[in-house]
Amino acid sequence: MAVSQLVGAKIHRREDPRLITGHGRFTDDLPHQGLLHMVVVRSPYAHARIRSIGVEAAKKAPGVVAVYTAADFKDVIAGPATFVVAPVFAPIKLTNPPRYPIAAKEVCYQGEPVAVVIAEQRGQAADGAQLIDIDYEPLPAVMDLEEAVKPGSPKVHTDQPDNICWDATYVPWDKTDEAFKTADVVVKERIVQQRLSPNPMESRVVLAEYDSFDKRLTMWMSTQNPHWIRLFVAGALGMGEHAVRVVSHDVGGGFGSKISPYPEDFLVPASAKLLSRPVKYTETRTEAMQNAYAGRGQLYDVEVAAKKDGTLLGMRVTQMLDAGAYMALFSAFQTNTCLMAGGAYHWNAISSRSQGVLTNKIPTDPYRGAGRPEATHLVERMMDLLAVELNMDPVELRRKNFIRKEEFPYTQNFGLVIDSGDYEKAMDKALKMVGYEELRKKQKEQRKQGKLVGIGLSTWIELCGLGPGAATGPATGGVVLSESAQVKIHPAGGISIYVGTHNHGQGNDTTHAQIAADTLGVPMDLIDIRHGDTNEGPGFGYGTYGSRSLAVGGIAILRACGKVIDKGKKIAAHLLEAAEEDVVFDHGKFHVKGAPDKSKALGEVAFAAYGQLPSGMEQGLEAVSYFEPPNFVWPFGTHICVVEVDPETGAVDMQKYVAVDDCGNIVNPMIVAGQLHGGIAQGIAQALFEEMVYDEESGQLKTATFLDYPMLTANEMPLIQLDSTVTPSPTNEMGVKGIGEAGTIAASAAVINAICDALSPLGIKHVDMPASPDRLWEQMRRARAASNGNGKEARR
Amino acid sequence: MKHKVATTVNGHRQEHEVEPRLLLVHYLRDVVGLTGTHIGCDTSQCGACTILVDGKAVKSCTMFAVQAEGKKLTTIEGMAKDGELHPLQQAFWDEHGLQCGYCTPGFIMAAAYLLEQNPNPTEDEIRRGLEGNLCRCTGYVNIVKSVQSAAKAMGGAKTKAQPAVTAGGE
Numbered sequence: 001m002a003v004s005q006l007v008g009a010k011i012h013r014r015e016d017p018r019l020i021t022g023h024g025r026f027t028d029d030l031p032h033q034g035l036l037h038m039v040v041v042r043s044p045y046a047h048a049r050i051r052s053i054g055v056e057a058a059k060k061a062p063g064v065v066a067v068y069t070a071a072d073f074k075d076v077i078a079g080p081a082t083f084v085v086a087p088v089f090a091p092i093k094l095t096n097p098p099r100y101p102i103a104a105k106e107v108c109y110q111g112e113p114v115a116v117v118i119a120e121q122r123g124q125a126a127d128g129a130q131l132i133d134i135d136y137e138p139l140p141a142v143m144d145l146e147e148a149v150k151p152g153s154p155k156v157h158t159d160q161p162d163n164i165c166w167d168a169t170y171v172p173w174d175k176t177d178e179a180f181k182t183a184d185v186v187v188k189e190r191i192v193q194q195r196l197s198p199n200p201m202e203s204r205v206v207l208a209e210y211d212s213f214d215k216r217l218t219m220w221m222s223t224q225n226p227h228w229i230r231l232f233v234a235g236a237l238g239m240g241e242h243a244v245r246v247v248s249h250d251v252g253g254g255f256g257s258k259i260s261p262y263p264e265d266f267l268v269p270a271s272a273k274l275l276s277r278p279v280k281y282t283e284t285r286t287e288a289m290q291n292a293y294a295g296r297g298q299l300y301d302v303e304v305a306a307k308k309d310g311t312l313l314g315m316r317v318t319q320m321l322d323a324g325a326y327m328a329l330f331s332a333f334q335t336n337t338c339l340m341a342g343g344a345y346h347w348n349a350i351s352s353r354s355q356g357v358l359t360n361k362i363p364t365d366p367y368r369g370a371g372r373p374e375a376t377h378l379v380e381r382m383m384d385l386l387a388v389e390l391n392m393d394p395v396e397l398r399r400k401n402f403i404r405k406e407e408f409p410y411t412q413n414f415g416l417v418i419d420s421g422d423y424e425k426a427m428d429k430a431l432k433m434v435g436y437e438e439l440r441k442k443q444k445e446q447r448k449q450g451k452l453v454g455i456g457l458s459t460w461i462e463l464c465g466l467g468p469g470a471a472t473g474p475a476t477g478g479v480v481l482s483e484s485a486q487v488k489i490h491p492a493g494g495i496s497i498y499v500g501t502h503n504h505g506q507g508n509d510t511t512h513a514q515i516a517a518d519t520l521g522v523p524m525d526l527i528d529i530r531h532g533d534t535n536e537g538p539g540f541g542y543g544t545y546g547s548r549s550l551a552v553g554g555i556a557i558l559r560a561c562g563k564v565i566d567k568g569k570k571i572a573a574h575l576l577e578a579a580e581e582d583v584v585f586d587h588g589k590f591h592v593k594g595a596p597d598k599s600k601a602l603g604e605v606a607f608a609a610y611g612q613l614p615s616g617m618e619q620g621l622e623a624v625s626y627f628e629p630p631n632f633v634w635p636f637g638t639h640i641c642v643v644e645v646d647p648e649t650g651a652v653d654m655q656k657y658v659a660v661d662d663c664g665n666i667v668n669p670m671i672v673a674g675q676l677h678g679g680i681a682q683g684i685a686q687a688l689f690e691e692m693v694y695d696e697e698s699g700q701l702k703t704a705t706f707l708d709y710p711m712l713t714a715n716e717m718p719l720i721q722l723d724s725t726v727t728p729s730p731t732n733e734m735g736v737k738g739i740g741e742a743g744t745i746a747a748s749a750a751v752i753n754a755i756c757d758a759l760s761p762l763g764i765k766h767v768d769m770p771a772s773p774d775r776l777w778e779q780m781r782r783a784r785a786a787s788n789g790n791g792k793e794a795r796r
Numbered sequence: 797m798k799h800k801v802a803t804t805v806n807g808h809r810q811e812h813e814v815e816p817r818l819l820l821v822h823y824l825r826d827v828v829g830l831t832g833t834h835i836g837c838d839t840s841q842c843g844a845c846t847i848l849v850d851g852k853a854v855k856s857c858t859m860f861a862v863q864a865e866g867k868k869l870t871t872i873e874g875m876a877k878d879g880e881l882h883p884l885q886q887a888f889w890d891e892h893g894l895q896c897g898y899c900t901p902g903f904i905m906a907a908a909y910l911l912e913q914n915p916n917p918t919e920d921e922i923r924r925g926l927e928g929n930l931c932r933c934t935g936y937v938n939i940v941k942s943v944q945s946a947a948k949a950m951g952g953a954k955t956k957a958q959p960a961v962t963a964g965g966e
Contacts (some may be wrong), residue, residue, distance in 0.1 A: 001854070004935075010889065012889060013892065015888070015897070016888070016889045016890070016894060016897070018903075019894055019897030019900055020872075020873065020881070020888050020889055020900055020904065021832070021873065021876055021885065021902050022830065022831070022832015022833070022871065022872035022873040022877070023832065023873075024832070024897055024898070026831075026834070026898065028831070029825075029831035029832075031829070111905040123815075123817070127812065143964030199932055200896070200898075200932055201834075201836045201842065201896070201899045201930065201931065201932050201933075202834070202836070202896070202898040203836075203900040250838075250896075250897065250898075251896065251897075252834070252896045252897070253895075253896040253898060254931050255932070256838075284838050284897060285837040285838045285839070285842075286838055391887075491829075503895050505895035505896030505897070505933050506895070509893070539876075598885055649824070670892045671892070673892075673934075674892045674895060674934060674938060677934055677935035677936075677937040677938065678895060678932070678933045678934050678935045679935075680935060681934075681935030681936070682932075705837070705838065705839045705841070706837045706839055706841035706842060706930070707839050707841060711841075711930050711932075712930075712935075712936075713923055713924070713926075713927045713929075713930065713936075714923040714924075714926045714927060714936035714939065714940060715923045715927045717935055717936045717937070719937075720935070720937065737907065743935075
């Protein structure tokens with residue numbers, strides 16, 4: 001790599017000018033002639049049999065062009081039904097109900113499509129949808145995970161054998177017998193990860209146009225991975241991928257919810273094909289909250305065995321994962337919690353088991369962090385519970401058990417190799433920033449005054465940069481999550497770079513250009529970064545999720561640039577009349593070793609590349625690279641949160657939030673900070689506010705608008721102070737790791753640990769999320785009542 | 797039955813016949829063709845559709861198009877003048893006040909009204925002033941900073957800067 005000029009600098013984002021002036025190209029903003037609008041008629045029941053569907057009145061409504069039900073799509077959306085919407089990445093597959101994009105006989109979650117109405121105007125389609133007459137026979141809704149797995153439970157799908165999606169034991173319980181037999185202390189806890197609505201501010205939009213003469217399909221849509229969508233849609237519609245183009249320009253946030261395909265991704269192009277007219281579907285917020293693949297939705301039973309001096313011995317983890325009514329593309333990915341449960345610490349042994357459970361709810365799928373926030377939350381909660389049990393400072397307990405920096409690369413209990421780390425350094429920096437010793441002293445005084453003040457730590461680690469084939473292959477049914485890039489240097493020196501990742505807020509168009517500009521030694525302005533169009537660039541792109549756009553996608557760019565430089569050397573050798581091995585490339589120029597004054601600039605070489613070359617040498621200066629990382633990358637850090645809980649109301653006042661994170665070498669510190677801010681905000685929001693609430697009897701979603709689902713506003717967000725340590729990753733040549741999910745992975749544990757610490761004088765050990773005022777008030781009331789019942793004075 | 801509506805949008809007179817049920821936001825996006833004003837919810841919570849109506853910030857999903865008769869409307873497309881960004885737009889760019897950019901037009905319009913009313917807001921006043929707008933990407937940290945920096949650029953110089961928020965500090 002050339003001497004760095006741009007990498008590491010705060011470079012303003014090149015994607016911003018259009019977004020701040022109202023010229024973004026979000027799918028719903030695109031002008032289109034002759035467009036029809038689709039409205040989806042959805043099941044109001046969580047579980048019901050469809051007796052009949054009456055469509056005649058709707059068909060006659062003003063402006064309505066077509067009304068379709070499952071029967072109408074049967075010849076257009078073919079292919080194996082499981083491939084249509086649910087390719088399954090499960091460790092051990094037991095029950096995987098087939099999913100068709102529109103229900104024919106039975107609806108299994110509230111919001112499942114039953115019919116579509118297509119009209120000249122969106123309002124007319126909505127009016128027409130009101131006239132669809134469906135006769136349902138309601139069936140029992142399966143909502144509770146523990147009830148769902150019992151023999152004799154009502155079934156989520158009446159034609160399936162049971163409700164157990166998968167059941168996988170990674171390490172059996174007898175492997176931890178010794179740890180628990182020899183332990184001085186054992187702590188146990190049940191930890192709930194509530195369901196979350198992902199809520200990117202832009203709901204999903206799908207627009208499809210079918211050219212019936214050329215038999216080509218073009219889709220514009222809001223997705224994190226257009227190539228995956230092309231693969232699934234082409235397969236389902238029986239078309240070759242060469243005839244399907246998926247375009248995804250600006251996307252208003254994803255957070256994981258725009259990875260997997262959705263029913264409308266098939267219903268819209270199929271309708272466009274049936275009608276030979278362009279069709280658009282624009283999701284409403286309520287539809288998004290009912291139908292976007294939900295985050296988390298897990299239940300953990302955890303036990304930890306330790307010695308009196310705090311040495312960790314063993315852990316046992318059982319995960320019950322609420323898969324919802326069908327398996328989504330990556331729902332089984334979230335079993336990674338079972339492999340990451342040991343966190344940043346040494347353990348003699350860990351046993352873990354995951355059960356995926358079907359329920360009559362929208363499926364769950366990755367949401368920012370996907371399995372890793374859950375792992376951090378459970379291990380960091382257990383560390384604090386153990387610290388209370390041992391009457392030990394939580395900092396000292398962590399320090400005693402940390403994997404030490406000289407031990408990396410470190411093979412953890414499940415065989416994953418943690419590539420790098422220096423956990424103590426990050427923790428010590430955070431302790432200093434927050435003034436830990438002082439805070440603890442002050443806390444003693446405050447407690448005497450009856451104040452409920454707490455300090456919480458989260459010494460988090462993360463596996464990201466998805467991912468090495470050896471690790472992802474078995475979990476994904478053979479799919480390797482590498483990444484592609486194509487670099488084209490045009491004759492006059494302009495450079496187009498096509499990437500397989502996507503950009504929906506991460507700033508990749510800027511950071512990727514920084515990397516390429518440094519590598520090729522040219523100004524950034526000469527480089528155009530292109531993403532989100534399957535008709536451009538390499539044959540396949542894997543998309544953006546799992547904090548992979550830099551650590552995997554960035555390296556693909558670096559390597560494609562390297563290939564171009566190698567080709568350039570051959571051409572430069574010809575121009576300089578030198579041997580190829582004597583030519584070096586430095587700061588955008590080729591010259592003969594030791595003679596830098598006689599050189600050829602990259603632009604000159606590019607021009608020559610398209611002209612006459614010695615025989616045997618091909619024209620052109622372009623290259624494609626696919627990068628499959630040899631390992632994951634492993635960021636880490638320490639977050640510390642200070643809270644005060646109001647003893648009367650249960651309201652949480654977040655007084656300080658300090659984060660020291662290590663994502664290896666940094667390409668653009670401004671963007672890294674932005675990713676951390678947003679990630680931490682989502683972690684705090686899970687800890688304090690957010691929860692999808694269903695009626696346990698009927699399966700109705702009760703939090704289907706922003707009125708009912710509390711989104712964090714500027715008013716609730718505390719000031720956060722960031723700093724970093726830099727431990728370069730040995731996994732890639734740039735030494736970079738991911739940072740997109742880190743904040744979310746770390747934050748919830750720091751907040752809840754702080755709240756539990758604050759409430760510990762009342763005898764409260766554990767608090768589940770969201771730690772809303774009413775929940776805390778009720779827990780405090782019970783704790784005081786219990787304490788009074790023992791004849792003691794209620795402490796306040 | 798359709799109704800006539802005449803407005804001034806970003807200084808240009810607009811006259812159309814619209815259905816009485818048409819929301820102002822749909823009028824701007826679908827009829828006038830200005831798609832910078834976005835829609836993020838159905839219940840007037842998110843503020844993505846915020847515009848200025850006779851200088852006041854209004855969520856344009858809370859008005860029918862016909863109610864805008866005779867009014868002066870300013871949308872995000874009307875903020876830059878003669879190729880020069882509005883100080884708020886410049887500040888959002890400089891301070892990394894946006895990520896996916898979907899909510900950004902609404903935030904800029906709401907902030908424009910906030911600074912109109914209070915050219916020198918405290919950090920707390922900015923946070924409370926922007927409570928009606930939702931962002932899922934930024935945690936609001938750099939949005940608050942952007943508004944502080946714009947206030948300074950526009951002449952209200954006394955806003956206190958936040959403590960340094962950086963990464964890569966080692």
